[in-house]
Amino acid sequence: MTIPFSHLGPVPKHFEYSLKEDDFNVTFSGDIVRTKLYEMATLSGEITGRVTLECDLCAESYEEELHETVTFRLTDTPHKRPEGDMGEQDYDIIEVLDGNVDLDEIIISEINAIKYDYHKCEACQ
Numbered sequence: 001m002t003i004p005f006s007h008l009g010p011v012p013k014h015f016e017y018s019l020k021e022d023d024f025n026v027t028f029s030g031d032i033v034r035t036k037l038y039e040m041a042t043l044s045g046e047i048t049g050r051v052t053l054e055c056d057l058c059a060e061s062y063e064e065e066l067h068e069t070v071t072f073r074l075t076d077t078p079h080k081r082p083e084g085d086m087g088e089q090d091y092d093i094i095e096v097l098d099g100n101v102d103l104d105e106i107i108i109s110e111i112n113a114i115k116y117d118y119h120k121c122e123a124c125q
């Protein structure tokens with residue numbers, strides 16, 4: 001699912017979207033609001049559901065409940081970002097280059113980041 005960046009305004013736009021793949025089944029819900037600052041938007045939401053992880057000790061696959069709170073800054077004009085702006089480093093910045101906020105891409109990159117973490121299955125705890 002994509003949300004056109006140009007449709008975002010000062011009134012928070014709520015979204016709720018489910019995505020299922022072989023190794024996860026999640027719902028991504030939250031709000032996106034346009035801020036005046038540097039033509040950026042702020043997305044805050046949560047990704048909940050189940051993800052299949054691989055244990056780093058025994059290599060067994062196992063399912064884990066997911067509850068991730070995420071906040072991103074979105075911008076469609078990255079060149080306007082002033083150099084040396086250290087104020088927003090708490091958030092990941094996503095460049096919306098084709099004019100659409102791609103929720104699938106955000107979900108998949110979050111899940112991949114979780115997978116790259118170190119995991120132990122219950123038996124190995």
Ligand SMILES: [Zn+2]
Binds near residue numbers: 056058060123
């Ligand atoms: Zn294990």
